[in-house]
Amino acid sequence: MSRKGSTNAVLLVAAVVFAATHVMADDAGQPQADPAPVNPPAAAKPSTEPTTPPPSITVIGPADAHSVLGREVRSTSGQNMGRIVDVIVDRAGAVRAAVIDFGGFLGVGSRKIVVDWNALRFGKVKGASDSISLELTQDQVKAAPEYKEGAPVVVLGASGTLQPLNLGP
Amino acid sequence: MAGPQDRHPSAQSQRGLDWFIFFLADVQTGFGPFVAVYLTTQKWTQSEIGLILSIGGIVGLIGQMPGGAIIDAARSERLVAGLAVATIGVSALAYAAWPIFPVVALAAILHAAASCVLGPVIAAISLGLVGPRAIGERLGRNARFASLGNGVAAGVMGVVGYLLSSRAVFVVSFAFAVATLLALARIRDREIDPEQAHGAVARTEPDPDATSVLHLLHRRPLVVFACTVFLLQFANAAMLPLMAGIVTERSSEGAPALIALCIIVPQAIVALISPSVGRKAQAWGRRPLLMIAFAALAVRGALFATVHDPSLLVAVQVLDGITAAVFGVMIPLIVADVAFGSGHFNLAQGVIGTATGIGASLSTVVAGTMSDHFGHGFAFMGLAAAALSGLLVVLTFMPETRLAEEP
Numbered sequence: 001m002s003r004k005g006s007t008n009a010v011l012l013v014a015a016v017v018f019a020a021t022h023v024m025a026d027d028a029g030q031p032q033a034d035p036a037p038v039n040p041p042a043a044a045k046p047s048t049e050p051t052t053p054p055p056s057i058t059v060i061g062p063a064d065a066h067s068v069l070g071r072e073v074r075s076t077s078g079q080n081m082g083r084i085v086d087v088i089v090d091r092a093g094a095v096r097a098a099v100i101d102f103g104g105f106l107g108v109g110s111r112k113i114v115v116d117w118n119a120l121r122f123g124k125v126k127g128a129s130d131s132i133s134l135e136l137t138q139d140q141v142k143a144a145p146e147y148k149e150g151a152p153v154v155v156l157g158a159s160g161t162l163q164p165l166n167l168g169p
Numbered sequence: 170m171a172g173p174q175d176r177h178p179s180a181q182s183q184r185g186l187d188w189f190i191f192f193l194a195d196v197q198t199g200f201g202p203f204v205a206v207y208l209t210t211q212k213w214t215q216s217e218i219g220l221i222l223s224i225g226g227i228v229g230l231i232g233q234m235p236g237g238a239i240i241d242a243a244r245s246e247r248l249v250a251g252l253a254v255a256t257i258g259v260s261a262l263a264y265a266a267w268p269i270f271p272v273v274a275l276a277a278i279l280h281a282a283a284s285c286v287l288g289p290v291i292a293a294i295s296l297g298l299v300g301p302r303a304i305g306e307r308l309g310r311n312a313r314f315a316s317l318g319n320g321v322a323a324g325v326m327g328v329v330g331y332l333l334s335s336r337a338v339f340v341v342s343f344a345f346a347v348a349t350l351l352a353l354a355r356i357r358d359r360e361i362d363p364e365q366a367h368g369a370v371a372r373t374e375p376d377p378d379a380t381s382v383l384h385l386l387h388r389r390p391l392v393v394f395a396c397t398v399f400l401l402q403f404a405n406a407a408m409l410p411l412m413a414g415i416v417t418e419r420s421s422e423g424a425p426a427l428i429a430l431c432i433i434v435p436q437a438i439v440a441l442i443s444p445s446v447g448r449k450a451q452a453w454g455r456r457p458l459l460m461i462a463f464a465a466l467a468v469r470g471a472l473f474a475t476v477h478d479p480s481l482l483v484a485v486q487v488l489d490g491i492t493a494a495v496f497g498v499m500i501p502l503i504v505a506d507v508a509f510g511s512g513h514f515n516l517a518q519g520v521i522g523t524a525t526g527i528g529a530s531l532s533t534v535v536a537g538t539m540s541d542h543f544g545h546g547f548a549f550m551g552l553a554a555a556a557l558s559g560l561l562v563v564l565t566f567m568p569e570t571r572l573a574e575e576p
Contacts, residue, residue, distance in 0.1 A: 069212040085215055101209065102417070105428035106327060107202030109413025143418055 185355030194318025199342030228281035236285030237519030258346030265339035292501035297366030309447020312497035316439035368514025400559035402528025407536030438490020462495035463560035470553025506570035
């Protein structure tokens with residue numbers, strides 16, 4: 001009994017996928033491929049199943065948005081503040097902070113520190129090599145506690161004071 | 170008695186070896202800290218970078234003894250060295266050209282495996298060229314050129330990385346690999362006695378006891394020395410990174426320059442004093458030098474725990490140079506003392522290399538944990554205590570291994 005049920009489910013999924021392929025093929029304006037239905041009994045009643053809508057597509061111009069991982073960060077006065085190595089989001093999905101690999105020489109002595117997302121300015125980022133501005137100075141971030149996965153995250157805000165990350169309700 | 174052990178290699182071969190070591194240090198520097206920086210700029214996540222570094226570390230650890238065994242089995246040390254350098258050159262190009270996971274992982278494995286061969290092969294070529302009587306002086310010269318190479322490479326690659334990109338660093342590494350091969354070609358292959366390079370002696374009748382691998386691995390000086398090297402690395406490896414992190418924390422503006430000085434000062438000391446370390450090892454014996462190295466390391470740990478002025482820390486790094494110079498010469502020298510006659514000189518180097526690797530990886534883990542839970546001072550004191558126990562091991566267990574002077 002249960003075995004038969006699972007077989008039916010597989011057939012239904014196949015039908016849905018089949019239908020979705022058809023929709024996408026229509027959208028792309030391609031000629032209909034050989035329709036030869038594989039499972040005619042299941043395909044006969046597709047209206048009872050919700051069809052998967054095609055994904056929505058947003059196009060952003062190459063100068064409007066950029067990836068941040070590995071991007072250089074500089075203070076407003078041009079001091080090198082390191083590179084963004086990770087981004088921290090809260091459970092609501094809002095971006096809270098960026099992890100910056102700060103200081104050191106040839107990778108020796110660098111520290112991973114966390115800065116408030118609102119202290120970062122992205123206005124100058126137009127190409128792959130443009131840096132992000134941070135409204136903090138080297139002196140303000142140098143003594144920040146090192147970022148560690150699993151430990152409480154201490155986020156540096158633009159005012160220069162240390163404050164714990166508030167995860168909200 | 171002018172036997173086969175008193176060899177007089179040509180000046181061309183000696184200089185070829187100098188430059189081989191110099192350029193090889195340049196090639197290897199590019200693979201050190203730059204890998205993490207470069208992969209970060211290529212949008213790699215920290216966990217992927219950590220995985221690549223771990224893969225390289227593990228291969229570099231388990232490959233030590235097989236690497237030594239390959240050199241012991243080879244008939245031409247030069248050919249083995251050339252193949253290993255070529256492998257590293259190709260790995261450097263692969264890093265620069267395709268920073269995608271499978272390529273970088275393969276390149277990291279190849280680089281680590283080739284490095285397992287290249288470490289011992291320098292000492293093997295040296296021993297094959299000059300023989301066991303002159304090896305101390307030759308090893309001092311080796312250490313000088315290695316640290317000059319490291320210093321020059323750190324400068325050149327720092328500038329290249331700053332002005333061009335961290336990808337360009339790997340192209341420069343490839344160029345240095347070509348220069349390394351050219352220098353290697355200057356060493357005349359027929360002047361390297363392969364038997365001598367393996368630590369074998371010509372015997373009229375075979376002596377299975379003296380040439381047994383098991384006997385070599387149970388030889389007491391080798392076991393004690395492996396423990397000594399383990400303690401050295403355990404006490405030493407985490408010290409500079411830990412200290413550099415503190416410098417970053419305490420002084421922001423000049424921190425990168427201070428850290429650069431903390432790296433360069435010991436290299437300069439090694440370049441200056443290594444040749445005299447090689448000569449003193451022959452005059453004083455090995456044990457006093459080992460004790461000086463451990464004492465310097467223990468004092469350095471204690472000073473890092475108590476000194477807080479960042480610029481004074483640079484001065485303390487002179488002690489790092491002393492420890493590094495002594496061990497840079499002593500590791501291949503004592504292994505040559507112990508393993509000569511066995512024909513397994515390079516396997517024995519692999520044993521010591523394994524102890525080095527285990528000590529170094531444990532050091533960063535343990536020191537990091539100590540520093541997180543009890544503070545930097547405690548961590549440095551712990552490392553200093555490990556150095557003191559190394560001093561005690563040398564004092565109580567380590568025999569003098571210097572070969573008796575021939576009358």
